[in-house]
Amino acid sequence: MTNIWDEIFSDERFCSDLNPRKFVKDNMAKVLPSDGTVLDIGCGCGRHLVYLAANGYRVYGIDLSDVALAKADENLRKFGLSAVLQKSPMWEIPFDRTLFAAALAINVLNHGRPNEIVKAVSAISERLLPGGLFLITLLTVNDYRACGQQIGPHTFVCDKGAEKGVLHTVFDEQSTAGLLKGKFEIEAKEVASGEVILPTGEQLNHEFFRIRAVKR
Numbered sequence: 001m002t003n004i005w006d007e008i009f010s011d012e013r014f015c016s017d018l019n020p021r022k023f024v025k026d027n028m029a030k031v032l033p034s035d036g037t038v039l040d041i042g043c044g045c046g047r048h049l050v051y052l053a054a055n056g057y058r059v060y061g062i063d064l065s066d067v068a069l070a071k072a073d074e075n076l077r078k079f080g081l082s083a084v085l086q087k088s089p090m091w092e093i094p095f096d097r098t099l100f101a102a103a104l105a106i107n108v109l110n111h112g113r114p115n116e117i118v119k120a121v122s123a124i125s126e127r128l129l130p131g132g133l134f135l136i137t138l139l140t141v142n143d144y145r146a147c148g149q150q151i152g153p154h155t156f157v158c159d160k161g162a163e164k165g166v167l168h169t170v171f172d173e174q175s176t177a178g179l180l181k182g183k184f185e186i187e188a189k190e191v192a193s194g195e196v197i198l199p200t201g202e203q204l205n206h207e208f209f210r211i212r213a214v215k216r
């Protein structure tokens with residue numbers, strides 16, 4: 001089956017940003033490289049793997065896209081860095097029961113159906129060390145990707161922009177709290193928003209939660 005992300009990442013424009021998010025840099029500064037390994041879930045073309053490996057962390061990455069994993073590997077090699085990479089869905093974490101000091105899921109969890117996202121959060125919780133850090137972004141119900149074909153109460157197949165045809169499940173305050181309840185303690189949560197302008201000139205609202213959570 002064709003993976004839509006293979007198609008997206010085959011366009012160089014969607015794989016060229018190697019700048020780590022400030023949210024990741026600021027929060028990872030609290031975890032020492034010597035504290036253990038870090039897992040990047042849905043690592044894409046590896047911008048956070050490169051940043052973390054360059055800063056001395058032992059990094060592991062999973063993604064469902066072969067193209068993303070190949071590009072992540074290429075980007076790491078460019079800087080003389082490496083990571084343990086494997087093709088895997090977010091709800092199945094490989095690597096022989098390695099426990100992680102931190103995990104990132106940046107712009108990733110939304111791409112599952114609700115039951116898959118719940119499974120992914122459980123899988124991540126099982127593989128974090130006690131007190132392990134979990135950095136997440138989650139699109140809110142106000143994001144433009146809650147558009148196109150609605151296939152569930154909060155799940156859509158978007159019909160616009162760079163992620164046209166991609167499934168997104170969006171979150172509100174209640175569903176976000178419910179997702180992490182019992183497994184993670186939310187230490188910080190903020191809403192970030194911005195505007196996306198399509199080549200057609202259409203202006204769209206981009207909105208997401210940035211969450212720092214720790215394993216209970």
Ligand SMILES: C[S@@+](CC[C@H](N)C(=O)[O-])C[C@H]1O[C@@H](n2cnc3c(N)ncnc32)[C@H](O)[C@@H]1O
Pocket residue numbers: 005041042043044045046047048062063064065068088089090091105106107108111112
């Ligand atoms: C918007 S990109 C974000 C990439 C990366 N986290 C970043 O911040 O640059 C979403 C990524 O999630 C991956 N993805 C989508 N569904 C997935 C799934 N079910 N399991 C694992 N990865 C998935 C895609 O292949 C893609 O690399």
